[in-house]
Amino acid sequence: DGGITQSPKYLFRKEGQNVTLSCEQNLNHDAMYWYRQDPGQGLRLIYYSQIVNDFQKGDIAEGYSVSREKKESFPLTVTSAQKNPTAFYLCASSIGGPSTDTQYFGPGTRLTVL
């Protein structure tokens, strides 16, 4: 079955540590996205990539980094520079280009900083 997988489902990190969240899709989508979700704030865009080897900052990119070396993978690193990283992180993908561009979401990773 085609879809988006995120791992791990739950992640705990000590302050000062970097941590990488995995996102993989087998939908053959060109575009991929990372969102952060906090209670009562909806989804905020961290980074997005419209094609392999290219990505752009979203609205809250500070303290995060990404790479897009393969079409199916878009890992997100939460660095120690991110002051408040505890949140629910969602990865999404879409066909891309000037289409209707419906986004398909993974199940999410809940990150907790101890």
Add this chain to the structure above:
Amino acid sequence: AQSVTQLDSQVPVFEEAPVELRCNYSSSVSVYLFWYVQYPNQGLQLLLKYLSGSTLVKGINGFEAEFNKSQTSFHLRKPSVHISDTAEYFCAVRRTGSSASKIIFGSGTRLSIRP
């Protein structure tokens, strides 16, 4: 720039009652409109979308929404809700005809169904 406002952060309703979740958007250009649903501790799932044509859009699970350009609204409705509809609902907007694939999400409405 586009923005989305979901006027109600929480909506409690009784089972089998009708429900309307309100969404208003702001944009100086044409937009596509979406409603997504999120069940607890899961990702978002597309309920329905308006691209063009008929302003009444039907989606999954018996939901429908009506695009009203003059009022810049895209309210979500269901005539009779079930316990399984308990979830958070997000309205979203995206520019038409743009290769930049950013979608703007509202802050969400939590729908709670009482038996």
